Amino acid sequence: MALRLKVNGEERSLEVDGDTPLLWVVRDELGLKGTKFGCGAGLCGACTVHLDGQPVRSCSTPVEMADGAEITTIEGLSDGDQLHALQQAWIDHNVPQCGYCQSGQIMSAAHLLANNPRPSRDEIVAAMTGNLCRCGTYARIVAAVESVAGAGESTEKEGA
Numbered sequence: 001m002a003l004r005l006k007v008n009g010e011e012r013s014l015e016v017d018g019d020t021p022l023l024w025v026v027r028d029e030l031g032l033k034g035t036k037f038g039c040g041a042g043l044c045g046a047c048t049v050h051l052d053g054q055p056v057r058s059c060s061t062p063v064e065m066a067d068g069a070e071i072t073t074i075e076g077l078s079d080g081d082q083l084h085a086l087q088q089a090w091i092d093h094n095v096p097q098c099g100y101c102q103s104g105q106i107m108s109a110a111h112l113l114a115n116n117p118r119p120s121r122d123e124i125v126a127a128m129t130g131n132l133c134r135c136g137t138y139a140r141i142v143a144a145v146e147s148v149a150g151a152g153e154s155t156e157k158e159g160a
Contacts, residue, residue: 001015001016003063005067005069006069007032007073008073008076009076014029021059023047023061025063026058026071032075035058038059042060044131044132045108045130046103047059048103048104048105050071051066053072053111054111077107086148089147095140101132104131105131109127109128112127119149121146124142124149128142
């Protein structure tokens, strides 16, 4: 099946079976290895990418659903050598332990902040619930998202 995708801002034409999971097209056909295979059933979130701005589990999304769509992977969040604020926060907060789930975590956090730039801690936790981390770095994940969102900042009163 002939498909047109816009991946990380670049138009791509591919000839693949339409029922091929988007994950394998991104990794094997396009060579973007940042998106990871986790469970293969869309349950863990390691394979999260944005499809027309919405987070999707690429392991369970047939590529034919992405025909003509805009796809953003973890590689597409940065601007050249300039890391996305979340990518930098992950480094600053020493979030990854094994690091395997982290691209999916960051993609989910990026969607949250794009739609809610100043989420509360509860909103962050709720948004990240669908992404599993076997190493249990959840507290660091929340802290990193808060640092980008400014949710953890205290506000000073004028004249104080």
